[in-house]
Every structure is written in structure tokens, then in C-alpha cells.
Amino acid sequence: MAIGPDGRVFAAWLDKRNVAPAGAANRPYPGAALAYAWSNDGTSFGKTSIALDNTCECCRLGIAFAGPGRPVIAFRNIFEGSIRDHAVVTFKDATTPGPLRRVSVDDWKLEACPHHGPSLAIAPDGSYHVAWFTDGKARKGLFYARADSADSAFGPPRAVSSPGRQPARPYLLADGRALHLVWKEFDGIKAQGAVAGLARRRPWLERGANCRRDRRRLGSSAVGRPCRARLSLVADQGPGLSPDPAGGPAMRLSILPVLLLSLASICGAEAAGPLPFERGSWEKLRASHAGQPTVVHFWGLTCGPCLVELPHWGKLVADRRDLKLVLIAADPLPQEQERVSATLAAAGLANSESWSFTDRFYERLRYEIDPAWAGELRVP
Amino acid sequence: MIDGDGKITVLPGVADLAQVRAWLDARPKPSR
Numbered sequence: 128m129a130i131g132p133d134g135r136v137f138a139a140w141l142d143k144r145n146v147a148p149a150g151a152a153n154r155p156y157p158g159a160a161l162a163y164a165w166s167n168d169g170t171s172f173g174k175t176s177i178a179l180d181n182t183c184e185c186c187r188l189g190i191a192f193a194g195p196g197r198p199v200i201a202f203r204n205i206f207e208g209s210i211r212d213h214a215v216v217t218f219k220d221a222t223t224p225g226p227l228r229r230v231s232v233d234d235w236k237l238e239a240c241p242h243h244g245p246s247l248a249i250a251p252d253g254s255y256h257v258a259w260f261t262d263g264k265a266r267k268g269l270f271y272a273r274a275d276s277a278d279s280a281f282g283p284p285r286a287v288s289s290p291g292r293q294p295a296r297p298y299l300l301a302d303g304r305a306l307h308l309v310w311k312e313f314d315g316i317k318a319q320g321a322v323a324g325l326a327r328r329r330p331w332l333e334r335g336a337n338c339r340r341d342r343r344r345l346g347s348s349a350v351g352r353p354c355r356a357r358l359s360l361v362a363d364q365g366p367g368l369s370p371d372p373a374g375g376p377a378m379r380l381s382i383l384p385v386l387l388l389s390l391a392s393i394c395g396a397e398a399a400g401p402l403p404f405e406r407g408s409w410e411k412l413r414a415s416h417a418g419q420p421t422v423v424h425f426w427g428l429t430c431g432p433c434l435v436e437l438p439h440w441g442k443l444v445a446d447r448r449d450l451k452l453v454l455i456a457a458d459p460l461p462q463e464q465e466r467v468s469a470t471l472a473a474a475g476l477a478n479s480e481s482w483s484f485t486d487r488f489y490e491r492l493r494y495e496i497d498p499a500w501a502g503e504l505r506v507p
Numbered sequence: 508m509i510d511g512d513g514k515i516t517v518l519p520g521v522a523d524l525a526q527v528r529a530w531l532d533a534r535p536k537p538s539r
């Protein structure tokens with residue numbers, strides 16, 4: 128959701144309304160639709176419309192404005208061959224989406240949910256700026272690209288940080304003459320918010336190293352002189368960036384306390400609810416299955432393909448008594464344990480060993496399982 | 508898929524369950 132230059136509120140979201148009709152007509156319908164609506168008064172929205180079909184169904188959207196009543200949406204599209212790369216649509220007017228413009232050809236083929244959305248900013252000179260994560264064949268990691276105008280092609284992607292630092296969750300902010308980029312990194316021990324200011328005319332960015340803080344110190348305020356925007360970080364989301372209303376050179380960092388829950392015994396594997404998957408759980412799980420061939424299936428409530436796939440796992444479990452299946456719900460969101468249990472039960476998996484991410488420092492959980500796993504479902 | 512000796516085979520995206528069945532067939536059956 129975003130407020131346009133004319134004060135109207137624009138909302139865009141991923142919408143599954145076209146899935147059922149396609150199924151009824153025996154037509155494949157990968158992904159979701161990109162839907163939108165306007166609010167003129169900020170209290171109610173008008174009719175909802177579909178801008179286009181077959182977008183990735185779980186990745187965050189980026190919204191900016193090319194002018195009053197002309198929203199621009201950056202999103203992960205599903206291209207031919209289940210390639211989940213990014214694209215931008217610029218509205219010609221409030222209700223006419225323009226053509227799809229591909230940001231880059233990363234060639235990330237994945238029939239699952241990447242769980243990484245792009246960020247978009249449009250500078251006062253009309254240039255477009257997009258940052259995104261990919262694990263494609265052509266490139267892997269966090270990238271930035273710019274286009275000179277609404278009609279021009281995007282330039283070559285430029286790497287942000289290095290893949291080994293698990294850069295993710297980028298946010299861009301065009302604030303007058305400045306362009307800010309912030310993202311998260313995780314080195315296996317601590318998460319960091321990293322900040323860079325992008326020079327418009329120069330080929331690449333300058334990293335604001337003094338804006339970085341150890342995760343454990345994010346609770347205290349910090350000041351980074353080169354940064355002229357407010358930055359907020361929370362433990363279970365990526366960083367968010369907004370213009371500093373005071374216009375001053377202040378940066379404010381805050382972080383919610385990490386939710387630490389007590390470790391549960393893995394002896395309760397046959398219990399009704401999922402076991403809490405926390406730091407150290409992967410080692411415990413591996414130890415409890417040592418010497419036994421085991422299939423570990425990663426899934427999530429926010430992963431559409433996972434939900435379609437689950438009943439097939441249920442049938443396999445029923446057919447193959449020799450299958451030792453472990454299910455791990457790995458959504459990067461606070462888990463709804465009742466929904467996890469109900470979904471597994473509906474798929475015939477109520478009696479399978481089930482775990483669910485509960486530690487909201489989910490980068491660390493993923494790192495323990497596979498340092499190269501960036502959070503997409505299922506695991507690459 | 509984790510073998511008894513700890514070797515891991517990863518099936519990315521939506522799994523081909525035929526591959527899982529084949530993997531199971533190739534594993535020693537657990538003793539009861």
C-alpha cells in the first residue's frame with residue numbers, strides 16, 4: 128500500500144481469485160494475480176481489479192509512483208518455464224496497467240515460493256531503481272539495477288554485498304537527491320542491517336559502513352552521518368526505510384527482542400502439534416534419526432505449491448510404511464500452530480513427525496540447516 | 508533425503524515423488 132503524490136491511497140496485492148475458475152476449466156494457472164484498488168478518502172476502497180495474471184504468489188511487492196494517479200509495481204513474475212524473475216508495471220493512468228517490463232533475466236527456475244520480494248524507488252528525475260534477491264542460474268544474491276525512465280530498459284544488475292553473507296530484504300528510498308539502499312545480512316552468527324547511499328551518476332554505490340551494527344546492539348540508537356533517512360529493523364522482518372520527517376541526518380535503529388522459547392523434547396514426535404524448531408533443533412533432529420534413511424520436507428503455509436503438494440506426501444506416507452518423513456514448516460513469519468496442524472491433518476499427515484519454526488531469528492535456523500539456503504520454499 | 512550414513516540428496520522445488528519412491532526402494536528396509 129502506498130500514498131500517491133495526489134494523496135490517494137493505492138493498494139496492490141497478490142490475489143488467487145482466478146485460480147478456481149481456471150481449475151474448473153481444466154486450465155493450468157500458475158501463481159496468482161496482481162490486483163489493485165484505490166481509496167480516494169483514505170477510509171474505504173473502490174472496486175478491486177486485476178492488473179495481470181500469473182505472478183509469483185508469495186513475494187512482497189514494491190510500489191512507487193511515476194506521477195499522480197500513476198502507480199508502479201515491482202513484483203516477481205512467473206515467466207515461461209516457471210522462471211521467477213522480476214518485472215515492473217507502470218500504470219498509464221489510475222486504472223490502466225502498462226506493459227510488463229522485465230528487470231533482469233536471472234533465470235531462477237523454481238516451482239515453489241522464493242519468499243523474497245523486490246524493492247522499488249522512482250527518483251524525481253524519473254529514473255527507476257529496483258533491488259531484489261535471486262538464486263537464478265545467471266546470478267545469485269542481492270542485486271540492484273536502474274532504468275533511466277519509465278520506457279527505457281533496465282541496466283545490468285549490480286551485485287550488492289556477497290552471497291556468502293546472505294544479503295536479503297532490500298529496501299530502496301528515493302529522498303530528494305539521495306537514494307538509499309538498505310538490506311539484511313547474516314554471517315552465521317549475527318544479522319546486520321547494512322546501508323548504502325547510491326550515487327546517481329556514478330556506476331556504483333558507496334557503502335555506509337558506519338551504519339552497520341551488530342544485531343545485539345541494534346537496540347540502542349545509532350547515528351550514521353551519511354544517512355538521511357529513518358531506518359527501523361525488527362527481528363522477524365527485513366528492514367524498512369522511510370524519509371526522515373525532520374530532514375535531519377539522523378538514523379534510528381530499533382529492534383524487537385528476540386523471542387526465545389524453551390526447547391521441546393523431540394520425544395514427542397507423535398504428538399498432535401508441531402514441535403518448536405529453534406536453534407539446535409536441526410542437530411537434535413539429525414541425531415534422533417541417525418542411521419535411519421529419512422526424508423525431510425520443508426514447507427510453509429504461505430507457500431502455495433507446498434499446499435498443493437502436501438496431500439501427495441500424505442498418500443506416499445500411507446503407501447510406504449518404510450518412509451520416515453519429517454515435516455518442517457519454515458515460513459519466515461510467526462507460525463500459526465493450529466493452522467499448521469490442521470493443514471497437515473487434512474493432507475493425511477497428522478501422524479508424521481512435524482516441526483515448525485518458532486525462533487523468529489529464522490536466518491539462523493536456515494543457516495544451521497544449510498548455510499546456502501536463503502529462505503525459499505522448498506529448500507534448493 | 509538423508510541416507511543412513513548421513514549423505515544428503517536435495518530435491519528442489521516441488522518434489523518428484525517418484526524419485527522419493529525410487530530412493531526408498533534403494534534403501535535397506537528398517538528392521539522391525
